[in-house]
Amino acid sequence: MKKSIIKTFTVLFIIIVLVDVLLFSITSGVSTASIMGEIANNFYGIWIFLSVAGLLALVFTFFNFLENSKIKRNFYEDIQRVSQNQEPEHPELKALHLRLKEMSVELQELSSQKSANKAEIVETERKRISRELHDSVSQELFAATMILSSVTGSEAENSNLTQDQILTQTRLVLKILHEAQNEMRALLLHLRPIELDGKSLSAGLNSLTDELQAKISANINVKLSDIQASSNIEDNLFRMAQEILSNALRHSQADNIEVVLKEQYDNIILRIADDGVGFDTRDSKSASYGLVNIKERALLLGGDVKIISAPNQGTSVEIRIPQVNQ
Numbered sequence: 399m400k401k402s403i404i405k406t407f408t409v410l411f412i413i414i415v416l417v418d419v420l421l422f423s424i425t426s427g428v429s430t431a432s433i434m435g436e437i438a439n440n441f442y443g444i445w446i447f448l449s450v451a452g453l454l455a456l457v458f459t460f461f462n463f464l465e466n467s468k469i470k471r472n473f474y475e476d477i478q479r480v481s482q483n484q485e486p487e488h489p490e491l492k493a494l495h496l497r498l499k500e501m502s503v504e505l506q507e508l509s510s511q512k513s514a515n516k517a518e519i520v521e522t523e524r525k526r527i528s529r530e531l532h533d534s535v536s537q538e539l540f541a542a543t544m545i546l547s548s549v550t551g552s553e554a555e556n557s558n559l560t561q562d563q564i565l566t567q568t569r570l571v572l573k574i575l576h577e578a579q580n581e582m583r584a585l586l587l588h589l590r591p592i593e594l595d596g597k598s599l600s601a602g603l604n605s606l607t608d609e610l611q612a613k614i615s616a617n618i619n620v621k622l623s624d625i626q627a628s629s630n631i632e633d634n635l636f637r638m639a640q641e642i643l644s645n646a647l648r649h650s651q652a653d654n655i656e657v658v659l660k661e662q663y664d665n666i667i668l669r670i671a672d673d674g675v676g677f678d679t680r681d682s683k684s685a686s687y688g689l690v691n692i693k694e695r696a697l698l699l700g701g702d703v704k705i706i707s708a709p710n711q712g713t714s715v716e717i718r719i720p721q722v723n724q
Contacts, residue, residue, distance in 0.1 A: 539574075539575075539578055541574055545567050545570060545571050545574075546571055598624065598632070599625065599627065599632040599635055599636060599659065600622040600623065600624050600625065600659060602632075602636050603620065603622055603636065603639055603657060603659060604620065604622060606636075606639065606640070606643070607620050607643075607657055610643065610647075614647065616652050616653055616654060616655055616672075617653065617654050617655070618654075618655045618656075618657065619654065619655070619656045619657070620656075620657045620658075621656070621657070621658045621659070621660070622657070622658075622659045623659055623660045623661060625659065625660070625661045625666055625721075627666055627719075627721060630699075631666065631699060631719055634695050634698075634699055635659075635666065635668050635717065635719065637695065638668065638691075638692045638695055638696070638717055639657070639668060639670065641689075641691055641692050642670045642692065642715050643655070643657075643670065645689065646670070646672050646674065646713070649674070649675070649677075650672045650674025650675060650676075650712075650713060651674045651675050652672035652673050652674030652712070653673055653674075654672065654673045655670065655671070655672045656669075656670070656671045656672070657669075657670050658670075658671075661721060664720065664721045665701075665718050665719065665720055665721060666718070666719045666720075666721050667716065667717070667718050667719075668716070668717045668719075669714065669715070669716040669717070670714075670715050671712065671713065671714040671715070672712050672713055672714075673712040674712055674713060675709065675710060676707045676708050676709050676710055676711045676712050676713050677707050677708075677709065677713065678707075678708065678709060679705055679706075679707050679708075689703075689705065689715075692715070692717070696717050696718075696719065699719050699720075700719070700720050701717060701718050701719035701720060702717075702718055703715065703716070703717050703718075704716045704718070
């Protein structure tokens, strides 16, 4: 296309020069040879050159306009094809269109996978809560019901229970109901929102411990520093605090619980300790589902968990997460 335009311009230039020379020869009576000899030094020759150059510029602009119009028209046609989910003709646009379709498929697959993973997590958590309700609260309520039936039912009329025995049974029922109540509080703690809903980590932990303090007899002491971390780290630390406090409510029988949040040597430290019954850390059966979850969460954040406990010596869980500069 460009070569044909150049050839056309060259031919037009020669024709225009010859026509101008012939016209000048006819009108002035000077021979063509004389004109050709003097044209380089003649002002008229300069005028001819400038006029021809201007004409050529106009012709070039016209052809360039036609070429650009064709490109634009093809481009708009390709855009319309794309909008109608058809492949464009331009090679680069065609490659871009195919890549966009591939990206769309990839995004749909990621969305489906994310939804499936979320549904799996929800289902796993639902089964766990259902299992814990059956293994703990349901069994405890059943035991309390059986004891009360033996004290107040028809069997009690035929028994020779003394007042002291009845009082002992009643106290046992109260203890069982108290344990069931703690189990329910621990399970409800799991059902709280995982995210902080715009609060800082220290503010979220303050709200959580204040709410628990109003419902349990154990004393909760908090020492919280106002740290700055990414929302991912803060949300995970908040969830881990929920897990640890839930375990303390269910198993520790503690009188005092301490919650510490601080920053030390570019690490965020969350430590929750109690003075409860403790457990043997070497016993794999003592490692609850919650503690396994806590270790996995800390590992994903590049941190670690240190658990110190012994029978009748209380429990301390310390989570250390490296602080990343924001």
